[in-house]
Amino acid sequence: MLLAASPPATARTSGEIRIGVLDFLGSEATVGEWSPLLHHLEAALPGRTVRLEQLDHAGMRAAVAAGKLDFIVTNPGHYVELEAELGVSRILTLDAGGGRTPARALGSAVIVRADRSDLQSLIELRGKRVAIVGREGFGGFQLAWGVLADIGVSPDEDFAELQSVGFPMSTVLDAVASGRADAGIVRACLLEGLGEAGRAFRVLAPRNEPGFPCATSTPLYPDWPLASLRHTPPELARQVAIALLSMDADSDHPTWAVPADYQSVHDLFRKLEIGPYAYLREPTLMVMAQRYWPWVAGFALVLLGWILYTVRVEYLVQLRTAALSAALAERDRLESAARATQEQADHLARLSVLGELSGTLAHELNQPLATIANYANSIIRRADNGRLTDAALREATGEIAAQAERASGILSRIRAFARKRTAAREAVAPVELATEAIALFRGMMARAPAITFADTLPPDSRIEVDRLQIQQVLLNLLKNGYDASRDQPPERQALEIRLAATGDRLEIIVRDRGSGIDEATRARLFEPFFTTKDDGLGLGLSICRSIAEAHGGRLFAGTPADGIGTCFTLSLPGLKHDPAHDRT
Template sequence: MRPKKFLLAVFIVLAATCVCAAKDSSPVFRVSVMQSDEHLFHESIIENLEGALEKTLGAKTKVEISTDSPETIKTKLKEGRVELVFCNSVLYRALLPYGVRDLATVHSDWNPNPNRADGAALIVKRDSEISSLNQRINLKEPKVAMEKNRHCDVLYYILGEFETLKLDSEKFKTFLLDNTGKSSELVKEVVQGKADAALLPACFLEQHVVEYPSLYREIKVLNPLRSSELPCTVSTTLYPNWSVLITPNISMKQATDIAATLLTQPKSSDGAWWSVSTQFDGVDKLLKNLKVEQYSYLREWTLRRFFEEYFPFIILFGAFLTGVILYSCIANRLIKIRTRQLSQSLLRLSKYKKEFELVRRDNEIYHRMGIVSHISSLISHELRQPLNTISCYSQGLLMRLEKGPMEQGQISDIVYQIHKKTQGADEIIKKVRDFAKFGSRPVATELNQSVRKAIDVFLLSSQCPSVVEFKPSEAAWIKIDPFELELLVLNLLRNANEALVKTANARIEVNVSINKETSEVILTVKDNGPKLSEEALIKIKRGFETTKKNGTGMGLVIVSEIVSNAKGRIDFVPSKDRGLLVKITFPLDTHEQ
């Protein structure tokens, strides 16, 4: 019995080990939060962030959130051990060389503008001799308290003000005490005289004074600045609020899903939510002026060192520059003479260019007028239908009036129909006139609707013995002049119909299809007319030649030009048995699609 019990125990241990291994194998999503104790909304917004990540990533993914110093965050980024970073705007811009990008920024009723929501306050005792940043702070050696690992926010903010005031920011660093306490403890050190000043994050003082009202009478803020965008007193310029950053370790889909969840996440318990910051140029300027982080290379060179190391080259460059100046003075006179000659040549060239432009414009107008004169026969087909309708209504109205009086409503209906058809005819004439005046004007056009309209016009305005079948596709948008598109289809239908005059069971097939792989729209017009010879096909492709007795070949030239203007291509494919297939390919307008 003992061996059986032993084997059973071993089996149970192995099963438990497999279960634990399966649990531990679940994916882990690592979030690094910049260390900042007692920061406004800090705890509640991290809880809000954690909830959003759990909602987006699902229960199978474990979210690990760690609080790290700026240097630890940089190390994790180098080693690829973090997917998401939550930090202030200064650290964000300092991490740009590591491939991070901002995703969302903290927003709240307390700081309604996320681009101006963070800063620092330098506090002293109300009876302190230090009354401003530029008065006594550099004339003595005060003891300034600052929370540990806050160089990437409050310290840089206040050093930026020193640079703006042309003060020695490097000397100010020597006044800093090695503090490890929280911001509330730093306030106590100032009140008790253990420190002459203390650096605090924006809005912490207002929050702290609510709990300890007596502090208002004991401390003051140096260089106090107030803004309508932040109800706090600070000593520095305001910068963007804390942001969530994605790292190169995260996929684009995860980044998109997390951004969508954050921006729709409800407010946190302290009334903070997520928005977007757009103005980080002030932070970049701050880091560059301080010559820190990615701009630390600016500290490596000074003007004095440059002159000491490159003095011989500077002398040679000076001599070379002197020679260049002398040479330029000698050549200046020759240049002036040559410039005068070139100016005269340019004037003549400008005159010839204007004359050439006038000739080119006249040729373009003549070309358009030639096309308009050719398409007048096609437009007559369009005008025939409204004119016939107007004629029928007019004759019907006269005949009805001869029989006796009519009701006012009946007369109004007939007159309205006549007016409507008159407007249709006027619109056709206006399209031709605009085309002759302005030429092609491509716009986003739905091909199926335009082809259907052209087919309807063709059937109503021509003696068409052929059966026209139209097979549309899904919505297919292209860039083309609608009038040119209608003209193109009418030309193809007219040519196909004329080829079917002596054909029994004449049929024209019009198809529209979309090739999604190449992002192209294909229009085909096929007839079952007589089989074309190789010689006839060559004449059609060449243009200005035709197989018709009274034709000029201009119609297919117009079609080719319209296709070329729309950046498409046209192919003529003879069928094996009968007829011709005209295949026109247009680029798909993906924006409209």
């Protein structure tokens, strides 16, 4: 068994397993706490050497990014950040026992000196000096921050001073005991572990948490996870998980259980707008629209009323003008009436088309604009974090330019429709249509679901379509699938796209595993302005079917053979094979 304080620069040796552990108690305490895990792994995996890397938050992030570790053990908040940023994946959750369960194990204790009778509630911390290990501390700050936010107390605005004293967590106790701070925030159960020394402090506003053996000022959250990295071999992760699950539950050291649900941590971070949800603090157009949608909807209704009023007035003017012309000249009555009627019909037709195009334009431009906003925000975040490289900047600005060109193409197509021009079609590979739509969809979503792609077509397949229109259909179907399944368990959130051929027809199947569609809803699914979404316009599927029919194809919905979710099939004629364009 090997112990180290930081990731070494040398290459790993054969058979070595490196486990990074967040060191919040100090070097000696960390070694004592995790030594049973190392001993057990080396005994269960003969021929393997297990190396423990004791790291702080920044050191662990750097080691994970550099691929210097195989597994990490850290607090739930730090795990959620690394999961979103670097793709780590939990395989087990700590089971500390002693009245604590993997799902209810961590809390924060806001502590004061036992002789401070002037402090009895959390709201009395306004104007006081509070010591924390650091803003990244989960049990040492973030859990208490969430409770303070619920009662309207802001650590940055309401505390006289927020002192970040760093690890180990006992430094917070020293600050409170010496009077440098009026209160401190530590992990629950830390005082109980100090024995007699812990009686010099008391927990402020303790909660009643049945079965939990320690005083806590906050609700309880899941315990620390053991997570594998992207490059960790799946077989090694499986062996380590099996070995740790076999640890003796009756021993005096912590054991491990299957992964707990960390949704409560995501909810906390979303409320505080930190970690993966820090982008919510930025006043983007999408966030402003979500926050103030009633005002936007009201403005849209006023605008619609004004348009209808204008149409009505102008219609009446046309009628009265025609009637006046007929009264002034009987000789020209029939000719004038015919001309007035024709002008009126043409005008109403243009207004009708304009009314449809306004809804279509808003619906179609939303996706490229959302993608542009997403990449622009990514550039800002990377610049703020000092991680903006030339390659990342070039990729992001290239994608922004591509989406701007795509939006311009949509507007050109709208103008062409208004002028009765045909859309531009070209021979393209179906696999290009699908992969480009998947890439655009992932670029629009902060946390896009997994998408399984299957191509059963011959490699030289080509079809003549309007590329932008077909991509619009696929993006709409992917977004609908995401909306239908995002409330499902993780294993049912993945989407599927499959390319198949039936004779000379191309079939693009998009499937989700959501709650499905009943027969009554399916009968009206493609009607204009019919929607099951609270914020939907009801134009998406209607527009998609129109695009399919304009290509001589069909768009229809069905239920998969296993009865789970919904399948949308876009069937297009004219599938051809061109060996000159063979994909190799």
